[in-house]
Amino acid sequence: MAFVYTEISKNKFKSILLLLFFIAFLMIFGFIIGEATASGGGIGGLGVAGIIAVVYGLIGYFFGSKIALATSGAKKIDRQNLPQIYNIVENLCIAAGLPTPEIYIIDSQALNAFATGRDPEHSAIALTRGIIEKLESRELEGVIAHELSHIGNYDIRLAMLVVALVGAITILSDVFLRFTIHGRGGGGRKDGRVQLALILIAIALTLVAPLVAVLIQLAISRKREYLADASGALLTRNPNALASALEKISGHSDLAAASKGTAHLFISNPLKKGFVSTWFATHPPIEARVRVLREMA
Numbered sequence: 001m002a003f004v005y006t007e008i009s010k011n012k013f014k015s016i017l018l019l020l021f022f023i024a025f026l027m028i029f030g031f032i033i034g035e036a037t038a039s040g041g042g043i044g045g046l047g048v049a050g051i052i053a054v055v056y057g058l059i060g061y062f063f064g065s066k067i068a069l070a071t072s073g074a075k076k077i078d079r080q081n082l083p084q085i086y087n088i089v090e091n092l093c094i095a096a097g098l099p100t101p102e103i104y105i106i107d108s109q110a111l112n113a114f115a116t117g118r119d120p121e122h123s124a125i126a127l128t129r130g131i132i133e134k135l136e137s138r139e140l141e142g143v144i145a146h147e148l149s150h151i152g153n154y155d156i157r158l159a160m161l162v163v164a165l166v167g168a169i170t171i172l173s174d175v176f177l178r179f180t181i182h183g184r185g186g187g188g189r190k191d192g193r194v195q196l197a198l199i200l201i202a203i204a205l206t207l208v209a210p211l212v213a214v215l216i217q218l219a220i221s222r223k224r225e226y227l228a229d230a231s232g233a234l235l236t237r238n239p240n241a242l243a244s245a246l247e248k249i250s251g252h253s254d255l256a257a258a259s260k261g262t263a264h265l266f267i268s269n270p271l272k273k274g275f276v277s278t279w280f281a282t283h284p285p286i287e288a289r290v291r292v293l294r295e296m297a
Helices: 002-037 041-071 083-096 129-134 137-152 155-181 192-236 239-249 286-296
Strands: 074-077 102-106 113-119 122-128
Touching: 002 041, 002 155, 002 192, 041 113, 041 122, 041 155, 083 102, 083 137, 083 192, 102 129, 113 137, 113 155, 122 129, 122 137, 129 137, 137 155, 137 192, 137 239, 155 192, 192 239, 192 286, 239 286
Parallel strands: 102 122
Antiparallel strands: 074 102, 113 122
8 A cells, every 4th residue: 555655645745835836826916916006015915915815714714614515405414314324434434533524415316425624523524315326335435535534634624725815816806907997006106117017017917816826726626636535545445446436426426506616625526517628627537536546456
């Protein structure tokens, strides 16, 4: 299983690098916006960016899981409803050293699942009825181990932080464009040519920043999916079980209740696929994930 540990370390390192780059990008963006508007200078821009990110982060931290479960139509169950599922979750949690999360069922024949929450003590996993009925016990165990790994790796909290960063950049972009359109950008602190150059740079950044933010968000999401696959395989000691589950899930994961805001949470993209570049994919290709898992066996 040495390859599993290598995959875990590699994907943790890459996702941390992406997150640090994201935070640096937000800080640079806020600084340039502040310098261009002269409303407190670059430090003022940094402060505004930070406040927006914190507000978004707090909303996601305390209400994100409830929103994700409600919008997906998930219903909470207990041991009496589905004892088999409850036992699998409980046994895997004991093996992983995690508290048992709340368990929810989504009444859909799609094959999908997701984890949410702010930490292991306040977490939940949701499974579609289809994935429970159509997967073998060992495959279902692999899927649940994958979702528990998202909880144990704190991916659920990282996703909230990334959404906050995307929100901060989007709001900053929108506010600066509105100020510029209405002629309220700029100021008298700097030489006119310097100020004009800063405004032009800020406008260019404002136009591309939301796109860059989304691309970084999706890149982090894909790395965390690989990490959860590897961590789940380590937990069950059966990478082939999750690989087999993913092969069955592929092409059957579309979920009507899912949205763009919750798509990154699921084990497989729940949205209808179109002709979209892989740059905009919320998940790595199923084929690539299966190949990596088969190499771990």
